[in-house]
Amino acid sequence: MRPGTDKRTRLGTAALAAALLLTGAAGCSSKAKSSGDDKPSEGGVKTGKGVTATSIKLGALTDMTGVYASLGKSVTQAQQLWIKQTNAAGGICGRQLELTVRDHGYDPQKALAGYTELEPDVLGFAQFIGSPFVAAAKGRIDGQDKGLVIPQAWSASLLGSASIRTIGATYDIETVNAIGYLLDEKRIASGDKIGHVYFEGDYGENSLAGAKHAAKEAGLTIVEQKIKPTDNDMSAQVAALKQAGVKAVVISAGPKQAASLVGVAAAGGWNVPVVGNNSAYAPQLLATPAGAALQKDYYVAASTLPIGSTAAGPAALAKAYKEAYPDAGLDNGVVAGYTAAGVYGEALKKACTDKDLTREGVTKALLSLKSYDGGFGITHDFSDPKSPSTRQSVIMKPDAQTPGGLKVIKEAAVAPAAQAFTPAG
Template sequence: MMHQRKIVRALAIAAAGFGLAGIGHAQTQGVTKNEIVVGSLQDLSGPIANFGKNGRNGLQMRVDEANAAGGIHGRKLRLVVEDHGYDPKKALLGAQKLVQKDKIFAMISTVGTPTNMAAIPVLIENNVPNLFALSAGQQMYEPLHKLKYGYAPPYIDQVVIGLRYLVKEKGYKRICALYQDDDFGQDVLKGYEAGLKALNMQPTEKTSYKRGATDFSSQVAKLRSANCELVVLGAVVREPVAIMTEAKKIGWKADFLGTTATNSAVAHKLGGDAVEGLYAISQFSLPYADDPSPAIRDWVARYKAKFGDDPDTYSVWGYIGMNLFVQTAEKTGPNLTLDTFLDTLQSMTFPRDIFGADFKYSKTNHLGVAGMRVQQIKGGRWVNVTDIIK
């Protein structure tokens, strides 16, 4: 009987210990002894699928590197990606699935402003951080919240930075705007107006186009009639190609400035000579196979070997986003909980990476970006015109 009581007591203690361990894991969703589960929402089938697929590839590449090096304090990373097709309703469902079924620890580098906005309430309700969104929307980090961290400056700030530099360097007097008639275009327009106001200049002319437009002849004619010297573009990639092709066709020589939305190798691949001289804002150097940097050449070769395609802007965005997560989790240490991770992130100054990007976060700064670069298409590729401008 005494022997049986000892066995029962031992089983009770073991059960209590197991229960405590279970509670510990439940408090840190997505973290087990051997694994860290993270998620991302990408457009893999919709209008910006090229961006989404490249973003996913960049994320996965950094995950595989971390795991090949032994993981993070012995834990392997597992990335779960859901396709939102650039549809906020699908983004909402994808976020619910990742949080409730896959039990992710964090959402990393989701693409798109409206899709992030659909997912964020689900994440906040379930105490899951939204990290390093592939969006220049201010809502990614404002209002300040412990679970929201961005790393793409808003389009308004991008245009202000670009105008300040170009007006100083080139002496433009007549500056115009051509923008997409939606929230994105309105942000660029606000940046155009704010940038000119800061320079004590008046807008010369502005005109818009509907999303999906392919004919810009009337807009280009209007801006040409206004003798615009520089045109700020609230456009993505294909539209600047069409706009500058039309300008070249009618013999109009003006300069054009886009945002990070324009800063893609797709622009010069599609536009060729027509887009030579196009300016855009960027946080990092685009990767090319013959880049002067051996580190970037090696990265491009590994990316191409892995995915069978050349990397682009969003490949780097995804890679950097996951790299920020990996560095933060490594510095946090073996005791990885949401609180320890966020405490570490809010005190992190990240070293400049091979692409020239650097970040610093704090309890009051959840954007983390030091500044932006001005780049220009020269000789069929994007080159840095400036270093980081704050």
């Protein structure tokens, strides 16, 4: 699942600066200033941008027309469902919630333009797909804007900010846990070579850092294969890794690349286990020619139970989501979006109790959530911005008979090599 939101090429500093200038994000617009907006409200609750006596406005910067369109749609619809449920239950702090959505199509200029447009009018962002884009806006978010942003991205480069908070293990830790699973199952052992196919940029290179750490701890050798998001045929990578004699493969790319790698390997009679990050899978792959091969020996790591789990949280969400969107498919984007909205909601409730619904008040409230459990298998600690909210990963396997296309084969756990690993934030 996990929205592989940051799976594109890392944007160069000059390109990002140009995009910021084009969108006005790098300017000194008075609209972007947050000082002087705080004001008292009825009941003694302090408020600021995006909050009135009757409403709380949040933004969502998503991808519904680009490379992660299916993910963006699921994440957004799940958040709209959460908003509807929350409002039906009376809202938060006596206010109804509103979600304003902008589709950036995974285009940097559109993403930053969307941020610049919505920022003056919303409290913060319950969704921001694309770690390169979040990183481009980071100076504003941390500096003058201060609105809480929950990205659909898990690069360790986003750690360290009080206002930008990922939910789950970062890609490097997730990769350590995935390799740990193969070690536990004795599919690989000390002295073996393992391949790593990864996107250039934040997502892939952060995953590679985790793979190198796991390899060092276990006495493995990494055989690297860097690719671009536009590389959809993995034939050359499979040939190179097969020739190198690797015993397993890690893929830190998109669903298309994962399907190609597994499908090409199976067609050539090369049978090795393949593990992927949360972003390297989509249930739609099961309907492709690679579907059978994916169900045989492909595994996915993520910091949440899948939507098809029979546990109470996923089961209730799947039922509510299908009722709200009967024509929509189920995937882990639903869980990711709903979880992010739920975390935002908990911060809002705490901020209301503290009588401070300003941006700074909500960010401070999130820091108080040290054992948040949204019902999806993992407890999260948001008290330290420099650390991921969890180091645990669930290991799953594609299964066409399970709603959402993933079944759990190992419950949430932390590999020994991930315990003391420090993400490079």
